[in-house]
Amino acid sequence: MIRPTLSTSAGTLGVSSRGGAAPPPPSQLAAREIYERIAANIGKVMQGQTGAVRRLLAALAGGGHVLLEDFPGTGKTTLAKALARSIDARFKRVQFTPDLLPSDILGVSIFNQRDQEFRFHEGPIFTNILLADEINRASPRTQSALLEAMGENQVSVEGERHQLAELFFVIATQNPVEFRGTYPLPEAQMDRFAMQFTLGYIPPEEEALLLTAQQHVHPLDSLRPCATLAEVVSLKQAVESVLVSAELKRYIVDLVGGTRKAAGVQLGASPRASLALMKSAQALSLFEGLDFVTPDQIQELAVPVIAHRVVMDPQARFSGASGRGVVEELLKKTPVPA
């Protein structure tokens, strides 16, 4: 590959961690600009959640789905809506309730009297961005239908297969599992989500700003799309061109593989986790203006990408161990390339 030597200009860009000698190809620069635009747009609504926005967009750009878990009222729905409104793409929202049926999500074949044939009526899953709100309030059967579709990027109804959109991004929210009237998601299918993370309570100063911002009108109402569907697709493509060294691939595999040997773990994370970690780390590198991945991006995303896929022993769980703890311990123990 022929490499432009623009070394002198590199320092002036002011991005300390960005690759210096060879600036990212133009497509990557443009992609980074798209990311910053969307992040800024969401920031108009979401107060004090830049980290969550970063992770959410890293999942989107890396081609994975996201599960937001937190207490009610912490802004999960708002964040999902803000993202959906920022992109000029098809958006559907499904409020999950105990009586929701699989067909309410996937769609149904209905016999048409006039044409004397079955016609498939697409469900809300046929969209670009799907907000599956309070997903753990629906029955396991309905949850499974959605998770299956997410895993295969297609829907099979009565023997007929229907392909989902090229950009298909699920952003699901759920209340903490201990809450009443919830069905925990099937553990074995949790890894359909590339990331799971919490929003958490924001600092009081930020919360005060939130009050001011929403005193008269909800900023969500005035939010306008700032990126086209095509731009988001190009962002995804740019992420794929971010380089990952063999050493760091090995580091990713060591981290994920570590969960399979850790104490108290019944089921460790699969290669699907390694893939998701690599892709989202690529996206994060791109957001930071790098055209290659460094250990820092991997470390930043290890917990949201891996922790929710780790199934703990009932006994270990009872004594307070969690997937998060396992991954944090692995991060400390596994030697990171420097």
Add this chain to the structure above:
Amino acid sequence: MKPPRFLLGAGLVFWGWQTGFLAIGVTLAVLLEAVHLVSTRLEFSDDDFTRIWTFCTLLVIVSAFYSFSTNGGPESFRGLFNDPNFRTQASAGHSSARTAVMLLRSLPMTLFPFVLAQVYSTREGISLTMVSLILRRRWNRAKRRGQPLPAPRLTHLGYPYLAICLFAASAHGGQDITFFWGTGILLIWALWPRRSPRFRWYTCLAWTIVGTAAGFGGQRGIIQLERFLEGYNPQWLSVAARRGSDPQQSQTDIGESSRLKLSARIVVRLETPDHHPPPTYLREASYRRYRSPIWSTGATREAFQTVTPDPEMGTSWDLQPGVRKAAAVNLACYLAPKGSLLPLPSGVSRLDNLAAFTLQNNSEGAVLANGPGLVIFDAHYGPGQTMDSPGTADDLEVPPKEMAALEEVIDELHLRDTDPAHPEAALRTIEQYFQRKFRYALGGAEGKKAAPAEETPLTRFLLRTHSGHCEYFATATVLLLRELKIPARYAVGFSVHEGAGSHYVVRQHDGHAWCLVWHEQGKYWEDYDTTPTSWMETDAPPTGWFQWLGDGWSRLVFEISRLRWGQSNLRQYLLWLLIPALGLLAFQIFYRGGIRRRRQPKSVAVPPPVWPGLDSEFFELARRLAAGGFPRLPGESAHAWLRRVGGNPILANRGIQWSELIRLHYQYRFDPRGLTPPDRQRLSEENRKCLAQLGDFAEN
């Protein structure tokens, strides 16, 4: 993990107060806590710490020699080697123990420089490789082979040092209540910052108070439990559980349907010098008066008299002053808390090395000892004179009820004309009579149903059943002799017949009763036993594998008791245990340099790096920082590491610009395309620039 402010100072003051070094404790505390007043911090490298550690170990060695000499160590050990006896042994043991205690007590002083250096340094902790030669060698070996280096585990010395202070404070004389409360408060103080954030502070405080109170109560409770267990000693530790050890009287099983079966528990251990045979009997007491079924010391109920130990040798007791006996045996037996009768060989004259508190004896030859739970002593004994009072009219008393039967036997044996001054022929006749016509049996009451109401058990034994256990034989013999006007007494104790060579054991079922016959010409008492020897097999319960187990257990209890009651030389060996430790330290100090020199020329080829960019100059900077006390943790990326340590004032003040260096380094390492030659050049330059900015930091 730094301890909270002023905790170490408080620990030092507490140590000084408890051990009587208050002035020193306060001074050291002020020195240590003054760190909060000065803002300067010193930069010590790994090597500096190793040097300070070496200095501290030297201090420990010097203080060891000092304590040894001030506690009379050289003299007492010279004495021990010249003349190894009980006294020199005890003295050597004492000076070893005192040396160890003094060394322990001075540890907060001798280790102080190391802790002071840590507190005043810029370091967050000390790596164990600095103080351990073994760890350091392992580390260096791994480095030479190019193996991944384990994370240097940094430990702040604060908490270990506090533990040493408390431990040293515990080495003072009496453990009074101030030690408990002082330690408690310091521990709460130390642990307070580590409490779980899940609970409010008052919940923690309440639980702490409950815990402390429980600890205090527990300490008391343990003392009580210990007393309770000691009260239980007779059950499993002491011979007192066996009948007959009451010095005043002995309740026999005469007339009972059967004799109490006794266990195979080992109650006395004997050791004889040069494979000499052991004494046949170990007597505990003798009695003069028989009122069926009880033998007692007599109507006079003479009090015990105190035996005073040898004024020169506090553990030697003369039982027959002025009498010297040739034979000696070493005896080990347990003592009950309220005292026990010592099982002693016949004709015992003197007891040596008996660490009893008090010793009393009576005119029937019983010796009552009060002392530790286990005593091991030497008894000198031999035939001839005994410590019992001479035979008198009391030793001729026969209960009228038994007379008829006795007379009948005397007639049968034609002994009516026996001369009490020359009883030998009569003794032989009586012994043969019992051996031939009588049978040993544990049950003693066969034929009871057919017996006339007024028939005494002894009469039944003599005239009809001709079978019984040793108490029958001994009682009948004593009374027969008395009827012949030969003074006789009833003795209880043990028969020694199990063992070989120099080692013998006596079990509970070896308990025995026999007679003492007055030797009118020699004026002494002689053992006289008419029980058929078959009693030993009959009394011993069938043995099996469990007996072997039981004996093992008994040995264990014995050895533990030996330690517990200070009858072994354990304490003396404390100092000897210190010697290898000191040797190791000396090796560390004097030979370490040599090892380094020898190993250095052999530069082992590092295997070629597997990953690109491992030759980056950045690692040079990394090594400097690690040597200065800021090593990178294993799971810490280079970026996160520099962000962390860069915040430290020591480095921040130097204004090091390493963002360009780390950027180039990252690209060199993680961009699969690598660096262009000019950029590679710049990486090297940036590193040189950073090293220059680092200045004299961690330079060596």
